[in-house]
Each structure stands twice: as C-alpha cells, then as structure tokens.
Amino acid sequence: MQDRHHVVVVGGGFGGLQLVKGLAGAPVRITLIDRRNHHLFQPLLYQVATTLIATSEIAWPIRSLWRDRPEVTTLLGEVSDVDEAGKAVVLRDGKRIGYDTLVLATGATHAYFGHDEWEPFAPGLKTLEDATTIRRRVLLAFERAELEEDPDLRAALLTFTVIGAGPTGVELAGIIAEMAHRTLPDEFRRIDTRQARVILVEAGPRILAAFSEDLSAYAVKELERLGVEVRTGTPVTSCTEEGVVIGDQFVGSRTLVWAAGVQASPAARWLDIPADRAGRAIVGADLTAPGHADVFVIGDTAAVTYDGGKPVPGIAPAAKQQGAYVADVIRARLSGDKPPGDFRYRHQGSLATIGRRAAIIDFGRFKLKGALAWWIWGIAHIYFLIGTRSRFAVAWSWFWTYLSGQHSARLITQKETLKEKG
Amino acid sequence: MQDRHHVVVVGGGFGGLQLVKGLAGAPVRITLIDRRNHHLFQPLLYQVATTLIATSEIAWPIRSLWRDRPEVTTLLGEVSDVDEAGKAVVLRDGKRIGYDTLVLATGATHAYFGHDEWEPFAPGLKTLEDATTIRRRVLLAFERAELEEDPDLRAALLTFTVIGAGPTGVELAGIIAEMAHRTLPDEFRRIDTRQARVILVEAGPRILAAFSEDLSAYAVKELERLGVEVRTGTPVTSCTEEGVVIGDQFVGSRTLVWAAGVQASPAARWLDIPADRAGRAIVGADLTAPGHADVFVIGDTAAVTYDGGKPVPGIAPAAKQQGAYVADVIRARLSGDKPPGDFRYRHQGSLATIGRRAAIIDFGRFKLKGALAWWIWGIAHIYFLIGTRSRFAVAWSWFWTYLSGQHSARLITQKETLKEKG
Structure with a gap:
C-alpha cells in the first residue's frame, strides 16, 4: 500500500468527498485532511440556525464514510501551506505530509467586503x-x-x-x-x-x-x-x-x-498563483493550478467558468462535478488512458425555499413555484443527505414541524447567555 | 390574573416542572425562572457525551411546555438572592420579582471535594x-x-x-x-x-x-x-x-x-438556613425552609430523609414526588382544606445500564439484570421523555445504533479543536 501513488485531498466538503468516491478501486492511497471531524451538509445549515433541525442531522464524521476503504486515511489537521517543490502539505503544527497528487478543496468562508x-x-x-x-x-x-x-x-x-x-x-x-x-x-x-x-x-x-x-x-x-x-x-x-x-x-x-458575501480559502496564496476578487484560485481548463500539473483546485476555492465566461456557482453540485472530473483525470493519468477533455460544468438548476410551504425551482426551461416546488425541494434534499439515519431523522423533524408547528431544536447553548444584556 | 396568588418557581428541572403541572387549574399565577431556556432530561445526558444521541433529543424549551397555560410566565434569568423580608427574588442584573409563595428547585452541580x-x-x-x-x-x-x-x-x-x-x-x-x-x-x-x-x-x-x-x-x-x-x-x-x-x-x-460528587446550588445560602455537607438546605417535614412558611425547597438542593433517616437520593423521581407534594400543599393552603401530611418519599427503585445490551434493576424485592433489564430500562426512559417528537427521535437513534453499531452524533464542535495538542 505504501508504494502506491499518494493522493492527498485537503477538505472534506462536497468536492473532496466526491473525489475520494470517484477514486474507489483506483491504484492509489489517499489521505484526506480536514480541520473538522465532520462533513457538513451546508444546504440545510440555515435550518439548524433557525431551530428546525439538530446539528447532528446534517453532519457526519468524515472517517466513518471510509470504513470499508482501507486505502483511505482520514486526518484531523489544519493545513497552513503547500511546499510544491518538496511535494508536501504543511500542517499548522509543522508536520509535513508528502503527496504525489494534491487536490485542494478547502471551500470558502463569509466576507465582509473590507468591514x-x-x-x-x-x-x-x-x-x-x-x-x-x-x-x-x-x-x-x-x-x-x-x-x-x-x-x-x-x-x-x-x-x-x-x-x-x-x-x-x-x-x-x-x-x-x-x-x-x-x-x-x-x-x-x-x-x-x-x-x-x-x-x-x-x-x-x-x-x-x-x-x-x-x-x-x-x-x-x-x-x-x-x-x-x-x-x-x-x-x-x-x-x-x-x-x-x-x-x-x-x-x-x-x-x-x-x-x-463569500471569500475563498487561501489555496491560491499557498500555491502563489493568481486569484480573482473573491480570492478564488484561477485554474486551468483541467482544474490544475497553473504551472503545477499535479495540483488540482476544486469547489468554492476555484474560479472556473462555463458557457463562454459565466462563473460556475459556489454550490454543492458544482463541487461534486469537479471532484468526479478530477478523479477521472487522475485515473487516466495512472492508467495511461486518454485523459478526459476540459472540465465542463452542467448547471442542473437553482432551488430556494421561502418559509415552510413554498419554494422556487429554476431549471432554465422548466420553472416551478409554490407548494409542489417545496415538496420537490424537500425530497431532493433528503435524497442528497448521507445515509439512512440522517434521511430519516431530517424527514421526521420536518414531518413533526409540519404537523405540530413546533421546531425540534430550540436550544440556547454555550456561553454568552444573558451576558450582553440589552 | 394579576391579583391571583403569585407562585414563583426557580428552576425548570424535574421538581420545578412537576410543581407547575401539579398547580394546573389552581387559583394562582406562576412565574417560572430558569437560567437556561431548556429543561434537560439528565438521565440520558451521558448518551450525548458519548455520541449516541443528539443534544436536542433530550432538551425542550421550557416555555413551550406551558403554551396552553396562560397563567404561567417563563423567564430566562439567573437568580442571585432571595429577599425574604421583601418577599422577592433578586436576579443577577438587579431586577426583583415579588412572590407570595416561593419554590426553590435549583438543583446541584458537580463537586471536586476541595479540588x-x-x-x-x-x-x-x-x-x-x-x-x-x-x-x-x-x-x-x-x-x-x-x-x-x-x-x-x-x-x-x-x-x-x-x-x-x-x-x-x-x-x-x-x-x-x-x-x-x-x-x-x-x-x-x-x-x-x-x-x-x-x-x-x-x-x-x-x-x-x-x-x-x-x-x-x-x-x-x-x-x-x-x-x-x-x-x-x-x-x-x-x-x-x-x-x-x-x-x-x-x-x-x-x-x-x-x-x-455533587454540590447543591446555593439555595440554603440565599435563605440563610442550615445546610448539610453537600450544601443542601435542611428543610422541614413539609419541605418548607425553617422559619419561612412560604418558601419551599425541593429536589437536589434540599436535604430530605425517609425510612427513619436515609437520605432521599438525588434522582428524577424524588424531585418529581417533591414537586407534586408541594403543589398539593399550596392548593390546600389556598382552598383552606386540610393540608397533606408530611412528605413521604417512596423509593421506586434504581436502574443503571452497562453498555448497550445490559442493565441492572433493583426494586428492592424485585431484582433483574442482563438484556431484559436493558429493554425495561430503555422503555422506561423513552416513556419519561417529554413529547412524541423526542420519544421517537431517541428510539430511532437507539434502534439505528442497535442495527448498525454506529453512533448518531459523533461531532467535535466548539473551539479548542487541536489547540491543546498533546
């Protein structure tokens, strides 16, 4: 196992996980590094913020996803730099982890436009x-x-x-x-x-x-x-x-x-490559970093365009498509097969909910609004949750709210309680 | 409503809630004060600590329990003293809340025996x-x-x-x-x-x-x-x-x-009455504070004995019995009926689980151990949870763990992540 091609993936979001999935069966060993122990289903995070669902219903321990993949090692660690010459990522505590191929899928955070x-x-x-x-x-x-x-x-x-x-x-x-x-x-x-x-x-x-x-x-x-x-x-x-x-x-x-607003994670800075205004690394048509054929940047931290110049949006399906694409590129490189062509983003549509009974869906040609759109939105999101447990738990929380009008997780936790009294 | 007899209850644990329940329909208005917004089902708290169940499955917003009881006001506040002469509790920010009858059900915290x-x-x-x-x-x-x-x-x-x-x-x-x-x-x-x-x-x-x-x-x-x-x-x-x-x-x-070890909350200190070694207020046979006929102390913060001197244990059934008893005393006082006799604790038994398949039950005469005891323990605890939502959610988490061996809430949250590296 130790002499296999070593793929290091930084970030266990939608892009990173899809990449690891896409490499199942490939002759590689994989190290997935994240500074959190859990993958987060961000599309429903607003429901945690508004007491509808519990934290654990949309978060899964990353390492538990690879229990049947002995070639995948999960590490809890914070990457602080990349040493391209030495082909290693550097963790905040100074530890170095060498790679043959590196995939940066480190996401974005919110931005206050200079404030x-x-x-x-x-x-x-x-x-x-x-x-x-x-x-x-x-x-x-x-x-x-x-x-x-x-x-x-x-x-x-x-x-x-x-x-x-x-x-x-x-x-x-x-x-x-x-x-x-x-x-x-x-x-x-x-x-x-x-x-x-x-x-x-x-x-x-x-x-x-x-x-x-x-x-x-x-x-x-x-x-x-x-x-x-x-x-x-x-x-x-x-x-x-x-x-x-x-x-x-x-x-x-x-x-x-x-x-x-959002601001990309510092992947572009680690690699010392150009970034757009939001800090996203400007990558090549095959999602490699310019001048670094063995380094890929995907997801919210990469600036990619489609349809002649439109920016690929920072949403889960885009990150997943990029993860799957890079897995194909790595496979082709290792097997010597013809590599896939340039990355092409397929926009599947946009969804948003308004309250608990209405939603809007824009699939370009096909548009929908109202209660039926809400049901489609709900079913799609439950489908994309990882694992039976979460699907069931979220469906139950929603069903409960639907029936009773009550929210499941109306908890005030952690400090601050009453401190900053108005 | 404002001219009704005003019962102030401090603490929304098992004792405080049972008291409010017991006063349903009585000619009183009630103010329930807690420094947390939620009632916590402490008997299952160890399962949150060990990732089996989610925080929100064993915690309920206290005020949501009284939506159909307009005479009950819930306040989020921290009591810091009692003014017996002025018949008011004092909140940490200086606000005073007057009472006709006061019930202190403020519980206990852990103690380190001077360390x-x-x-x-x-x-x-x-x-x-x-x-x-x-x-x-x-x-x-x-x-x-x-x-x-x-x-x-x-x-x-x-x-x-x-x-x-x-x-x-x-x-x-x-x-x-x-x-x-x-x-x-x-x-x-x-x-x-x-x-x-x-x-x-x-x-x-x-x-x-x-x-x-x-x-x-x-x-x-x-x-x-x-x-x-x-x-x-x-x-x-x-x-x-x-x-x-x-x-x-x-x-x-x-x-x-x-x-x-546990240490009682400072109720005895607020009232300036004697306490036992663990800080529990030594109360009269009717659970009133000595010298304060209109102040009751119940639950883990009261020192009560039964069967000729044994201490009443700090468990949920004991607090509930005391809450129900004090509600009866208050009702009798208001109606002029004969007050109930002294408080008598009935010990229903002790339960504990060992891992996920074994438990022990000690009902005095009746003892049980093993898998059957575990099922009885599980059913009893689900029964005592508040509300259909939680019963269902906990049952689902357990069932899931039972089937898959996986835990539902393996989350590392809040600061400290990696900071204090070994």
Missing part, C-alpha cells in the same frame, strides 16, 4: 458553530424582549435583520418570520412576538438574482405574506451592537445575520 | 455544554492518537479515566469502551482503537453502591467484558493535563471525566 469589524455583530453562516451562534442570538432576543420594559429597546430586540438576499438570506428570513408569527406567539406573556420585524436587505436590484425575474418577484410576495420586509437596492453601510444602517437610515436591530 | 483546580482536566456532566465538552475530548483523543508518533503519548491519548462509579460513571465507561472496541476500529489506519484503556475509579469499596451487592458484582463482570478496568477502594489524589494519580500510582491519561 471585518462587523463580524461580531452580524455573524455569517458557514459552520455548525455559526449556526448555533445565530440560533442562540435569535432565541435570546425573544427572551430578553420578554424581560425588557423600555419599549424602544424591546422593539430593537424584536427586530431581526438579514443582510444579503441569496438563497441563504431568503431562507433565514422566511423561517425567522414564521417562528415569530406562528411558533412562538402562545409562549410569551409580556410581548406579542407577532410584532417582531424581520428585514431582508439586498444591495442589488432584486433578491435571488440567480433566478428568473418572475420567480424572484414571486419570492418577494411570499416573503411579504410571511411578514418579512424586503429592501432591495440599498446596501448596508454599518453594523453595530445597536443596529444597522441601511443606506443612510439607522434601524435599531439587536440581531443581525450576514448572508451577503 | 476545584481539577475541573479543567476532569469535566463533570450536568449541562448540555458539559456533555459536548466530554464528547469533543473523547473524540479528539482518538484523532490526536492517529496523528501521534510518540508511543507513550499515544498510549496516554488512548487512556480514558472515569472518576466515580455511580450510575453515570458506569454508563460513561461502558459506552466509551464499546466505542473503542466496536464502533471505531475500522475507521483508523495508524492506531488500533481496541488498544484503548478505559479505567473506572471508585474510592468506595464497590461500584454502584446504591444497588445490592450481587448486582454490583454483575456490573463489574459486564464492564470487564466490555474492556473496562474497574478499580475500587482507591481514591484519585490528583488530576492534571497529563493524567491522574490513583492512590499513589500515576496513570498517563489525556481524557478524564468526573462523575464523583
């Missing part, structure tokens, strides 16, 4: 900890409002602002509004949670810009029906503990959530 | 955060061992010590041993997790002292079958980052768990 000082007030949503932080803040805001006697402060505690109206922002705003209007009203005695304001702010001209204009207009109508105020064409110019400035108007809002 | 400096190395198990801390440390120990090349350090990383052999200690040790021997072996490539040592240390002469001697002997045999080393009659004399001193022998062990 990192906003992060403490407007957390983003990329990890399980981000999700439990947002969950805690949303729930604590209602708790504090119940105790608060100053009406202005109470109003600010009951104002929730979501910044950025892509699918994640829309999904978060919709569920928070539903919580305030449908789940919580009977449980508070001093406040009326239906008075809560949920504001969705988008700097661009319309929400869900990846969808067609009519679907985007439908989404606005559905959000407004749920009680969300949608503000487009106005950027957020400041985030503080007290609230948010939208354009030039200050809005008292104690709970802010950031869903506006 | 609080051990806590960072040997966390106890009382809250959800404690459980995720232990879960993280156990999982990280295996991860670090996989990366470690020094054999001594690797052995210390693979040595787990549980201090205290009551039901919680026995349950933790059993599941950790099962993980090492049955769940994890196929997932690691450099270490053999079956080499892991799990040591259960008890200062007293035998484990599970609340059970009969033959059941306790059976538990030792079952634990040893799972691979646990049981050491009785030797106290732990030191806990450090490197390991533990058992008697006068140092054992390198990077993961320690404290299950040895």
Whole structure:
C-alpha cells in the first residue's frame, strides 16, 4: 500500500468527498485532511440556525464514510501551506505530509467586503458553530424582549435583520418570520412576538438574482405574506451592537445575520498563483493550478467558468462535478488512458425555499413555484443527505414541524447567555 | 390574573416542572425562572457525551411546555438572592420579582471535594455544554492518537479515566469502551482503537453502591467484558493535563471525566438556613425552609430523609414526588382544606445500564439484570421523555445504533479543536 501513488485531498466538503468516491478501486492511497471531524451538509445549515433541525442531522464524521476503504486515511489537521517543490502539505503544527497528487478543496468562508469589524455583530453562516451562534442570538432576543420594559429597546430586540438576499438570506428570513408569527406567539406573556420585524436587505436590484425575474418577484410576495420586509437596492453601510444602517437610515436591530458575501480559502496564496476578487484560485481548463500539473483546485476555492465566461456557482453540485472530473483525470493519468477533455460544468438548476410551504425551482426551461416546488425541494434534499439515519431523522423533524408547528431544536447553548444584556 | 396568588418557581428541572403541572387549574399565577431556556432530561445526558444521541433529543424549551397555560410566565434569568423580608427574588442584573409563595428547585452541580483546580482536566456532566465538552475530548483523543508518533503519548491519548462509579460513571465507561472496541476500529489506519484503556475509579469499596451487592458484582463482570478496568477502594489524589494519580500510582491519561460528587446550588445560602455537607438546605417535614412558611425547597438542593433517616437520593423521581407534594400543599393552603401530611418519599427503585445490551434493576424485592433489564430500562426512559417528537427521535437513534453499531452524533464542535495538542 505504501508504494502506491499518494493522493492527498485537503477538505472534506462536497468536492473532496466526491473525489475520494470517484477514486474507489483506483491504484492509489489517499489521505484526506480536514480541520473538522465532520462533513457538513451546508444546504440545510440555515435550518439548524433557525431551530428546525439538530446539528447532528446534517453532519457526519468524515472517517466513518471510509470504513470499508482501507486505502483511505482520514486526518484531523489544519493545513497552513503547500511546499510544491518538496511535494508536501504543511500542517499548522509543522508536520509535513508528502503527496504525489494534491487536490485542494478547502471551500470558502463569509466576507465582509473590507468591514471585518462587523463580524461580531452580524455573524455569517458557514459552520455548525455559526449556526448555533445565530440560533442562540435569535432565541435570546425573544427572551430578553420578554424581560425588557423600555419599549424602544424591546422593539430593537424584536427586530431581526438579514443582510444579503441569496438563497441563504431568503431562507433565514422566511423561517425567522414564521417562528415569530406562528411558533412562538402562545409562549410569551409580556410581548406579542407577532410584532417582531424581520428585514431582508439586498444591495442589488432584486433578491435571488440567480433566478428568473418572475420567480424572484414571486419570492418577494411570499416573503411579504410571511411578514418579512424586503429592501432591495440599498446596501448596508454599518453594523453595530445597536443596529444597522441601511443606506443612510439607522434601524435599531439587536440581531443581525450576514448572508451577503463569500471569500475563498487561501489555496491560491499557498500555491502563489493568481486569484480573482473573491480570492478564488484561477485554474486551468483541467482544474490544475497553473504551472503545477499535479495540483488540482476544486469547489468554492476555484474560479472556473462555463458557457463562454459565466462563473460556475459556489454550490454543492458544482463541487461534486469537479471532484468526479478530477478523479477521472487522475485515473487516466495512472492508467495511461486518454485523459478526459476540459472540465465542463452542467448547471442542473437553482432551488430556494421561502418559509415552510413554498419554494422556487429554476431549471432554465422548466420553472416551478409554490407548494409542489417545496415538496420537490424537500425530497431532493433528503435524497442528497448521507445515509439512512440522517434521511430519516431530517424527514421526521420536518414531518413533526409540519404537523405540530413546533421546531425540534430550540436550544440556547454555550456561553454568552444573558451576558450582553440589552 | 394579576391579583391571583403569585407562585414563583426557580428552576425548570424535574421538581420545578412537576410543581407547575401539579398547580394546573389552581387559583394562582406562576412565574417560572430558569437560567437556561431548556429543561434537560439528565438521565440520558451521558448518551450525548458519548455520541449516541443528539443534544436536542433530550432538551425542550421550557416555555413551550406551558403554551396552553396562560397563567404561567417563563423567564430566562439567573437568580442571585432571595429577599425574604421583601418577599422577592433578586436576579443577577438587579431586577426583583415579588412572590407570595416561593419554590426553590435549583438543583446541584458537580463537586471536586476541595479540588476545584481539577475541573479543567476532569469535566463533570450536568449541562448540555458539559456533555459536548466530554464528547469533543473523547473524540479528539482518538484523532490526536492517529496523528501521534510518540508511543507513550499515544498510549496516554488512548487512556480514558472515569472518576466515580455511580450510575453515570458506569454508563460513561461502558459506552466509551464499546466505542473503542466496536464502533471505531475500522475507521483508523495508524492506531488500533481496541488498544484503548478505559479505567473506572471508585474510592468506595464497590461500584454502584446504591444497588445490592450481587448486582454490583454483575456490573463489574459486564464492564470487564466490555474492556473496562474497574478499580475500587482507591481514591484519585490528583488530576492534571497529563493524567491522574490513583492512590499513589500515576496513570498517563489525556481524557478524564468526573462523575464523583455533587454540590447543591446555593439555595440554603440565599435563605440563610442550615445546610448539610453537600450544601443542601435542611428543610422541614413539609419541605418548607425553617422559619419561612412560604418558601419551599425541593429536589437536589434540599436535604430530605425517609425510612427513619436515609437520605432521599438525588434522582428524577424524588424531585418529581417533591414537586407534586408541594403543589398539593399550596392548593390546600389556598382552598383552606386540610393540608397533606408530611412528605413521604417512596423509593421506586434504581436502574443503571452497562453498555448497550445490559442493565441492572433493583426494586428492592424485585431484582433483574442482563438484556431484559436493558429493554425495561430503555422503555422506561423513552416513556419519561417529554413529547412524541423526542420519544421517537431517541428510539430511532437507539434502534439505528442497535442495527448498525454506529453512533448518531459523533461531532467535535466548539473551539479548542487541536489547540491543546498533546
């Protein structure tokens, strides 16, 4: 085993896992390194943040996926650099792991467009900890409002602002509004949670810009029906503990959530190759790093285009297609077969939900909205979860919410509890 | 409603909830104060710590339990004192909440017998955060061992010590041993997790002292079958980052768990009344605080005896009986009916599990051990969970583990990840 071609994969997201799957049976040994012990099904992370499902329902220990693949070694470690000359990745504690072929699939994190000082007030949503932080803040805001006697402060505690109206922002705003209007009203005695304001702010001209204009207009109508105020064409110019400035108007809002921008992980910097504005490594048509034929970059940390120049979106299906493609390239190189042609992204469509009963689907030619779209969205997401256990658990949580209106995981956990009292 | 008799309950554990339930329909208004937003089903907390079930499966938002009881107000707040003269509880932020009748049901926390400096190395198990801390440390120990090349350090990383052999200690040790021997072996490539040592240390002469001697002997045999080393009659004399001193022998062990002692919450101090050695308020035969007829103390924070002097154990059924009893006393006082006699604890029995297939049950006359006892234990615990959702979710997690040998919630979350590298 030790003398086999050694593929090192950094990152156990959708791209990294698909690559390892694609190499099943190939004459390689694989080392998969991630700084977390779990793969995260990010498309449903917003449901953890909004108390619908539990953390463990969308996260799986990466190493448990390869119990039947003795050639795959999983390591918990944080890569801090790549030594291309020495053909090794360097871990933060100085350990080096040599490779024959390297695949960087290290993803992206949220970006504040030069305003990192906003992060403490407007957390983003990329990890399980981000999700439990947002969950805690949303729930604590209602708790504090119940105790608060100053009406202005109470109003600010009951104002929730979501910044950025892509699918994640829309999904978060919709569920928070539903919580305030449908789940919580009977449980508070001093406040009326239906008075809560949920504001969705988008700097661009319309929400869900990846969808067609009519679907985007439908989404606005559905959000407004749920009680969300949608503000487009106005950027957020400041985030503080007290609230948010939208354009030039200050809005008292104690709970802010950031869903506006992403920044690639530093893979391009490790390799010292050019990157685009969002930090994504600009790769060749076969997804190799320029000048490094044995280094591939895939997923959210790679800048790839399709259909004559459109950027490949940072979504799970794109990362999976790239992982599968690179597995084919590595196989062809090892067997001496003709390599596959350039990577070609096939866009399968865009999906987004608005609250618990409506969704929009844009497959280009085929478009759908409403309850049927929601069912298709739900079934597709359950199908893509890993393993029977999670499929069953998420389906049960949803079914339970559907029947009872109650959420499964309304927990305030970790510190901060009451500390930063309004 | 505002002119009704005001019952303030501090603590949403088993005792506090049972009291609120018992007052349904009584001519009172109730304010229930807890510093957490959730009620926790502590008897299964060890299963969260050992990755078998998810946090949200055993925790419910307290306020959601009273949605149909408009006379019950739930507040998230931390009580820091009682003003008996002014008949008010004082919250940490200075807010005061007046009462006509006060019930303190504030529980207990773990105690280190004057060695609080051990806590960072040997966390106890009382809250959800404690459980995720232990879960993280156990999982990280295996991860670090996989990366470690020094054999001594690797052995210390693979040595787990549980201090205290009551039901919680026995349950933790059993599941950790099962993980090492049955769940994890196929997932690691450099270490053999079956080499892991799990040591259960008890200062007293035998484990599970609340059970009969033959059941306790059976538990030792079952634990040893799972691979646990049981050491009785030797106290732990030191806990450090490197390991533990058992008697006068140092054992390198990077993961320690404290299950040895409890300390009552400071209710007795707030009331300025006598307490026993564990800090529990010594209450009257009707569970009132001496000299305060309108203040009751119940559950783990009260020292109560039965059968001519035996201490009532700190278990859920005891707290529930006390909550129900105090509700009866309050009802009788308000209606002018004859008050119930002194509180009498009825001990229903003791249960403990050893691993995933064996348990012991001691109902005094009726004793049971083995697989059937495990099924009874399981059904009883599912029955006592609150609500259909949780019953179903826990049953599913167990069923899944039973079928697949896999655990549902093997997540390393929160900071500390890799920081304190061995």
